[in-house]
Amino acid sequence: MDTQFQKKSKPRKRNEASILSAAEDVFAELGFAGATTSLIARRAGIPKANLHYYFPTKQALYRAIINNIFTIWLQAAETFDDCDDPGEALSRYIRAKMDIARKHPLGSKIWAQEIMQGAPQIQDFLETTLKGWTLSRVKIIKRWIAEGKIASVDPAYLLYMIWATTQHYADFAHQINTLNGGQALSDKQYEEVTSNAVTIILRGIGVQVQE
Amino acid sequence: MDTQFQKKSKPRKRNEASILSAAEDVFAELGFAGATTSLIARRAGIPKANLHYYFPTKQALYRAIINNIFTIWLQAAETFDDCDDPGEALSRYIRAKMDIARKHPLGSKIWAQEIMQGAPQIQDFLETTLKGWTLSRVKIIKRWIAEGKIASVDPAYLLYMIWATTQHYADFAHQINTLNGGQALSDKQYEEVTSNAVTIILRGIGVQVQE
DNA sequence: GTCTATAGAATGATAGAC
């Protein structure tokens, strides 16, 4: 029988989950090279040998986490509709990205470090999925410009600005918290930050925003 | 005699320079924990023991590089004048930050990783210099708002957006290059990116921009 | 599935000859 369709045993499920959670933490903090399996195991509350029983190598564990991050990325990507109203489409996309930055800051940090290291594990994703998605959105934005719905800006650079601004709140949360009196942004503050970003970017490309 | 004022010998100068350059490279790529002194020494073209002769510990080497980054940071900070014209002041600041992102991408990456790791080495800088500078600029931006020169936006969030957008071009250069056909942005493209960022942000806060 | 013990390689750092 193919074991692929067998149910995972209860301890396997529990252990894999706590290993993945601990690993996300450690990889985000120390990067792939800096992370150690013994630290991950300690944080997961299991002996190191058990970690290697579930994930044979550090790479395999890392790739499992990268896969989760892709899922989240796609989730946000889908909110950027081919919509007639650029204000609505972009506002929805920026809000989705801000939401992800708040809910999955570790994934964002791991992504950032991957890119900084030259994307050794995800280069194919950048060249296929990300590139394809970006080109299709560039097309939509160009149409908006041609239709006079938004100002004439370079579509790619607009996307970069959205990525930069939203991911900044995950990647640089520690700096922001320090400047916020050592406190994480409250839900209210985070909603303000989000509105602020939406307003500046939309107004910046010539879309009227109701305040 | 105090040796502090003795001239550095020629080989010391040369070796320190190539170690610092190689270390900047490796720390940017692998973070503090991931970087190894043997890799830094290899890239600097000297035996590992020599590296430890010039910089006793990995930490000492890292701190020397962090100091350089502070110098660069202050350089950009000074371009944000207390100016009557917010368009001029902000445009100059954004351009200075973009310039630094292009000229010192490694420093930007090291900074980013420091923050992501909870700023173990630079927390005091965040709490003193950075916080003080930010508060003083927040004050200036608030005055501009009170005088009706720019729209009512949260000053801190505006600064975060500027930091995010400009540093993104250093930290995520690899991703941007991949989407740019595997080529680094040309001087012309970089000037376009810069203008684009200035335009969107200024227009986003209600400042007229000449196109 | 779990865990002790450990192999084998790499790490930060140093001793000491030149």
Place this chain on the structure above:
DNA sequence: GTCTATCATTCTATAGAC
């Protein structure tokens, strides 16, 4: 100042008893 040789430690990963 330079560099070989090396120490003590830590790393990834595994063997094998339970």
